[in-house]
Amino acid sequence: MSDFYQCMQEAAKASDLPITEDQLRKLDLYYQLLIEWNKKMNLTAITEPQEVAVKHIIDSLSAWDDGLFHQDIAVLDIGTGAGFPGLPLKIMHPEIELTLLDALQKRVRFLIAVVEALDLANVCILHGRAEELAQREEFREQYDIVCSRAVAKLPVLLEYALPFIKNSGYFISLKGRHYEEEIAQSDRALKILGGKIEKIKPVVLPGLEDKRAVLYVRKVKHTAAKYPRKAGTPERQPL
Numbered sequence: 077m078s079d080f081y082q083c084m085q086e087a088a089k090a091s092d093l094p095i096t097e098d099q100l101r102k103l104d105l106y107y108q109l110l111i112e113w114n115k116k117m118n119l120t121a122i123t124e125p126q127e128v129a130v131k132h133i134i135d136s137l138s139a140w141d142d143g144l145f146h147q148d149i150a151v152l153d154i155g156t157g158a159g160f161p162g163l164p165l166k167i168m169h170p171e172i173e174l175t176l177l178d179a180l181q182k183r184v185r186f187l188i189a190v191v192e193a194l195d196l197a198n199v200c201i202l203h204g205r206a207e208e209l210a211q212r213e214e215f216r217e218q219y220d221i222v223c224s225r226a227v228a229k230l231p232v233l234l235e236y237a238l239p240f241i242k243n244s245g246y247f248i249s250l251k252g253r254h255y256e257e258e259i260a261q262s263d264r265a266l267k268i269l270g271g272k273i274e275k276i277k278p279v280v281l282p283g284l285e286d287k288r289a290v291l292y293v294r295k296v297k298h299t300a301a302k303y304p305r306k307a308g309t310p311e312r313q314p315l
Contacts, residue, residue, distance in 0.1 A: 080107040080125035087129040090282035093137065095168070102167045102194050103133060109193060110158060113186045119158040130281050136161030137168060138279045138290050139223050139248045147171050152219040152240055154206050155179070155227035159187055161250060162223065166196055175200040175219070177209065207304040210239035217242050217298070225250040230258035231265040231314040234293070235304045238269040241295045247271065250279075253287040265315035270297035 081104045088095040107128055113119055122131050139161050145151075149172050153162030156176040166174045176187050176199065184203045191199045202209060209215050222237040222245075230249060237247040251258065259273060266272060275292040304310055 078104055078108075078125075080104050080129065083125040083129040084133060087126075087134050087282050091134050091137075093134070099167055103164070105193060106159070106163060106167065106190055109186075109190050113189070117182050117186070119183065119186060130283060132158075132160050133164045134281055135250065135279070135288075136164040136225065138277075138281075139225075139250055140165060140169070141248075141277075141292065144221065144246055144248075144292070145169065145172060148173060149220045150218065151175070152177060152222045154222060154224050154233075154236055154240070156187070157183060157226075159190060161225045163187075163190060163196075165223075166199060167194065170197070173198045175202060177202045177204065177206060179203070179205050205307045206236040206240075207307040207310065210236070210304050215240060220245045221248060222246075223248040223250070226252075228311060229314065230255075230262045230291070232310045234262060234265045234269050234271055235310040235315060238271050238293075238295055239299045239304055243295055243298060245295050246274075247291075247293040247295070249291040249293065251289050251291055255287075255289045255291065259291070261314075266293070268315050269299050269303055270295055272296045 081100055084100055084103050111123060122128055151172050152175045154177045156162050156178050162174050162176050178184055181203055184201055187201050216239055219240050220242060222240050224233055233249055271293045274294045277290040279288045279290055
């Protein structure tokens, strides 16, 4: 039993998260690949088994909501980086149809290696920018849920995410201690893009005292065709 396997087991227990031996084994392999690939590219600054278990895996799994996720639901993880939160969600809930999107080709290669090593079915990996892919017919308003973790501030994220989401679908944003401030800055973006914050779920991770929350934004109307704006514009000029 590896150190990570044991840390993950303990973190799941502390979070009241049911976890099987097969799920632990897959998460352990994911961790080993993360550490191995991290030696040759910058995937994460967090590498200690305990920290990865809590700050990456358990944190990613805090996005889950039994009322929103269901069999065969189409989930898009934008700016997924090393696969968070999408891959932990898929490992724990293999029934979801997952798409991982990242703008960096080397991270995409890592994600492909993980998906193949873990033999995960119904996972699509896209290389590109959200601003460009959201304007393509095959991706626009095609997802039930879009999720994101540690990518950008909320007004920017809303412009990246909402064009991908079907009407009545959800954007799930995992946020740190400034989430209330970001919500206050997002009224205009929500109104323009067609979103409504439906639920704010405060999150406490095992052994940590920092403030964080998961925001659930429901798409209440179609997003105008001009959004998202050209690559780089949402970040330079947030709505």
